[in-house]
Amino acid sequence: MGVGKAMFLSEGTAESGAKVKFEPVQTNSIRQEYVCDKNEVAAAARRVIEMEEKGKREEAVNNILQTVRPKLDKYKFGDIIGMQQFRASKLDTTDIDDVNILLFGPTGAGKTCLVSMTETMFGLERMSAPQAGGGEGTIHLEPFLEKHTGGFKLLDSRGFFTLDEDFMSELNDILKGQTQALDLIKRKYDDIDSRAVSNTNEEILANRIHGLICVLDYNDPRFGKYKDKMNQYRRLFKKEGYSPVTVVSYKTEEAIPETVRQTKQEEAAFALGAAIDRTFIIRNAVAQSGGMDNNEQAILLQILETALLGAEQFIKIRKLDEKWKKVDEKRQTGGGVAEFIISLQKKYKWEQKDVDDLSKLFEDEDIGTTAALKENWEYLKGKIPKWGIVDIISSELH
Incomplete structure (x- = not known):
């Protein structure tokens, strides 16, 4: 017959190794007694808690897949913070066609793989080509996704080997739009013939980078040193008004222990000057078989949504700066x-x-x-x- 409910009954003082009586109450008059070890009861209780937590996680994942994915799949500028924020301040945004999100990080960290995962998630033909064997892959500023969403594009950049002044100058040119999509990111040691870069000194907001995603390799031996080596980059991002997103990519199929994950997340956040809720750890699904599960898709959607949030806020701040600059110019030139x-x-x-x-x-x-x-x-x-x-x-x- 069926079981109506269950109770835990202890007999006397439960010393270590003491027996605890587990007595289910039957719907009929038959009573059965099970005697089990106290540790087994504790383990059973933990399993119940874990199942409840798993259920909550699955609910959260499903909510992201059902709400965030459709929004990004048909993204238009202003969908994250709302166009009313721009209209309320009387800001003209007709010049912004695409939101430009730059992916940057060390060579082999997984930047192009992150693009490939995004293409796969949206059901697109993969245009990105992740490198094989640890050599240098991307050497141009490669745009992706612009024809799909019509509202944002990911710009995959050349990976860095060292964080020197040359890379700082290279990154600064990309941020300001002086190096544009499809331009060769040429370095002094290159022996490459390619078309000339845009090389424009005019700063146009529509051509600038609006949002940043820094990708770091979980197993990079330099990982712990980035917090010191990236001081000047943190200052640059703060000065320019960027809110970078940090992504730590790992290739193993095995789950990362939670304590290790938290430590890695904190180190990555500090290195870029990013908030902890703007720092994500994700498995590199391109490097492993089996593709992405729902949880990994949810993390990727959060990465993109967070980057777009920072990008729209960046554009709003820049537009406000332009507006007040014009007001100041009017004051200095005798009025409007x-x-x-x-x-x-x-x-x-x-x-x-x-x-x-x-x-x-x-x-x-x-x-x-x-x-x-x-x-x-x-x-x-x-x-x-x-x-x-x-x-x-x-x-x-x-």
Whole structure:
């Protein structure tokens, strides 16, 4: 017959090795007694707790797969923090087509493998080609995923051997968009013929790197030294406004003990100046057979979502900086053109339609200050139909 419920009953003082009576209550009147070792009872209790924790983990994993994956699969700029944050601050983001996420780290750490795992997770044809045998693989700034999502791309960079000044300069050029997608990341010891790099000194926000993922190898013998060697990089990321994501990649099929995992996670977070909740450990599924399980897909989705969160916040901060810089420029050049037109309207009794037409013209031509108006006046006055207004503005400007 079925069992209604179970109780643990102890007999007297339970010394080490003492017996504990486990007495299930049957739905019929038959009573059965089982005598088991106290350690067995404790083990059974631990198994129950582990099963409950496993159930919670599986629920969390399923939630990520069901919510985060569809969002990233159809990602558009602003989906993470919300476009209302940009609209509320009146920030123009029409120039941002793709969010650029840079993967960087030591040679052989697993950067390209992380790209391959992402392509596989989204069901894409694998365009990335992870290196084999420990040699150097990627030497160009390779873009991936841009045609799939239409909202972000991963840029796989050349791995570093040493954290010297040359690599700092190389990384800085990539961050600022002076080295762009498909450019050769050329080093002084290279003997390679390739097309010239973009080599532009103009900083355009859309061309910049917006988010960072640093990939480190779990078994890298230099791992513990990165916290000292990467001081200047932490300062650079902080100065530029980046919130890097750190990924520790391992190749073994065996699970990593939790205490070891925590230590490695803390070391990696400190090395990059990343928060612990922006630091992840993931198995390199490309290097092992069997592909990714649900848990590994969930971790990869969290990595991408966290990187995109930092990227959107980076763009917002940069846009705010641009906005306030323009305000400062107006103050330094004697005010804005809108205030100038309004003052002329009051002085010369212009009709509102004439003022609206002027405002639209100057807005279309991106004339925001009286200094810019004066500089471009010879060109602009030919676009104003009323010569009386042209004569007045000419007189007031000079």
